[in-house]
Amino acid sequence: MSRPPQCPRVIALRILADLRLGTSYRQICASLNADRVPTPGGSRRWYPSHLSRLRHTTWFHELEKTGNTTLLLSRTRAGTSH
Numbered sequence: 001m002s003r004p005p006q007c008p009r010v011i012a013l014r015i016l017a018d019l020r021l022g023t024s025y026r027q028i029c030a031s032l033n034a035d036r037v038p039t040p041g042g043s044r045r046w047y048p049s050h051l052s053r054l055r056h057t058t059w060f061h062e063l064e065k066t067g068n069t070t071l072l073l074s075r076t077r078a079g080t081s082h
Helices: 009-020 025-034 048-055 058-066 070-080
Strands: none
Touching: 009 025, 009 048, 009 058, 025 048
C-alpha cells in the first residue's frame, strides 16, 4: 500500500502563514493557482476543500504548533506593502 501524498513543507508553511494573516481559503487557493503550485495529489487546481482536508491532518496540526512562519510572514507583508 502506498503512502498518501503529503503537501511539501514549504507549501504548507506558505498556507499556514496566509492563514495566520487571516487570508481566506478562496484567496489562498487563488494565489496557489496563480503560481501554478500543484496540489499534494498532483492536480493543477486548488480548491478550499483541499485546504480544509490539509488543516485537519495530524501533520498540519503539528506544523501549526512548531512551524516557524516568521520569515514567510515578513515576506508576505513586504510583498503587500509595495
